[in-house]
Amino acid sequence: MIRDKRRLDPNTGELRPEGGAAVEPDGGPARAGGSPQEPVASGGAADGEQVAEGDDAPSPDDELARAKAEALDLADQVARGKADLYNLDQRFNNFVKRSRAEAETEKVRGAHSVIEALIPVLDDIAAARQHEALEGPFASIADKLETTLTARFGVERFGAEGEEFDPNVHEALMHSQSPDVTVDTITTVLQPGYRAGDVIIRPARVGVTGPE
Incomplete structure (x- = not known):
């Protein structure tokens, strides 16, 4: 729409009302009310129809399915965590058992090393006893040593x-x-x-x- 703001009508020469006259682009008079017809958008809603809001909102079934999927995922994570904890606990228990066994083995090995170092002394005691030369305080000490080795270390x-x-x-x-x-x-x-x-x-x- 084109609005002609000239005060005088070029056709009649009369004074126009305040605000000028509205004409169509082809020079014809404007429609009643002085405002152009509003175009109807293609694909728009018909008269009396309302566009429903929230058509993209998830349905309750979708929400339930999503919640079940999340619950299954969390349950799987919990199961994996329990399995990892169980494996860690088993490895720790095996480590403790192995450490105790190794400590006991080292203890026995150390005792055997001491006994092996004392064998020359035991040989001398046995030789002295065989020749009836084991007398006095030395005999008491020798008996005590042999008794201790027998009782403590077999x-x-x-x-x-x-x-x-x-x-x-x-x-x-x-x-x-x-x-x-x-x-x-x-x-x-x-x-x-x-x-x-x-x-x-x-x-x-x-x-x-x-x-x-």
Whole structure:
């Protein structure tokens, strides 16, 4: 719409009312009311129709499905967390058991090392006792030492003449033959053996006589 603001009408020469006259772009008079017809937008709603608001809002079923999915995901995370905690607990328990076993092994190994270091002293005591030279205070000290080693660490002296030779616990340094024996027999004990429980600290070093 084009509004002609000239005070005088070019066609009649008369004075126009205040505000001028409105004309169409083709020069024709404006429609009643002086305002152009409002165009109707293509695809708009018809008269009396209202556009529904919130058409994109999720439905209750969608909300429930989403909540169930989140609940399942959280349950899965909790299950994984419990599994990880269980595995960690098992590894810790195994570590504690292994550490205790290793500590006990090292303790026994240390005791055996001390016993092995004392074997020369025990040999001297055994030799002195064999030659009846173990007397006086030295005899008391020697007895106390042997008693302590036996009671605390299970130390035992073994190897005697007349026993059957066992290569697991005896070490043969000499060997001879005789018709008087039917199996390999210890006839001479050069050094007694020592064991602590089931562990051989030192095998008995002996002379063996076997059958012809």
